[in-house]
Amino acid sequence: MNSSIDFYFDFSSPYSYLASTRIDALASELGRTVSWRPILLGPIFKQIGTTPLIEIPSKGAYMLRDLERTAQLFGIAYLSPSPFPIATVKAARAMLWVEKNSGEAQARDFAHRTFRAYFTEQKNISDLEIVLGILSQTGLDPKRAAHEIEQENIKVALKDQTADAMARGVFGAPFMFIDDEPFWGFDHLDHLEKWIKHKETKAART
């Protein structure tokens, strides 16, 4: 059986959002599924010692322009998020809770709604009330969620997922693995596609 594409993202990463709009269709075209894995970039940047792009003056200005342009060129709805960047620990924990309680499909639905809220409606998804509102839209109980996402098992699950990502070499987002091959960044969805087709062509020849 073909392995899934492991898709690591942070809900405040604009390039992760862009990738989130394309990855399911790409995986489907390649005969794969996607394993959606929220992580926190903050602890990763801290451990590696890198600075977020947005905090480096010339890179930050370029990034804002590139994001608007990339969204336009690829036909992706996008409104520059504000405030930016934000803490996404609540959104990420909420997603892990949805996955645990209601399965992957519902968790993916929550992820899409959360990305859209932040990157197309400028809703501040660092705010618990906003996150709970999204959970309500998907038919889940916000009161129960508010309680359970603060429990130790969910906190640990997110820490572990972030640590696992780092152990695999993740240093930014989006970061994808297919058959353990690593691909970093929105632009590398194209590389991932080329790579798997190249590999399958070779396999078919032998």
Place this chain on the structure above:
Amino acid sequence: MNSSIDFYFDFSSPYSYLASTRIDALASELGRTVSWRPILLGPIFKQIGTTPLIEIPSKGAYMLRDLERTAQLFGIAYLSPSPFPIATVKAARAMLWVEKNSGEAQARDFAHRTFRAYFTEQKNISDLEIVLGILSQTGLDPKRAAHEIEQENIKVALKDQTADAMARGVFGAPFMFIDDEPFWGFDHLDHLEKWIKHKETKAART
């Protein structure tokens, strides 16, 4: 008249090399020319305060893998350079000298040969003798070159070009401008192509 694509690169930047193999054909397809502009990334990184990718452990390992894979997927000859990174001040000055004395076409020829020497033959282009050898291949006088690339006018030309690049927002390489629109990185050649076609389609409609 359509403006040229301004192509800023450092001779020790592998992604610049990858871009160098595609940019002339891309420009030609878009009805543009390319203005090849060697710069030094060292002073730019120093001023901005960024660290070269290769010096960040997880990013460096990813980069080496990504370079080999990207070259393979795009059908570009590539041999991981060694030593890496290197000082490219002599190669960059030599290119500016060729341009001044023999024109853009010969300078571009020198640039292609220099990139190939480093990225397909593992020749150490920080070594003056290697650079002079490449100049000889293009029919230029290595003795005269050795003297003239140490003159103030050439030194200043390279400093100015690097400073001009920074003033335009260049913070890495390759970095391209088309009609003053900035594009960073090998992957962004595709964005540049999409952008100009999008712009021309819009212009044709009005």
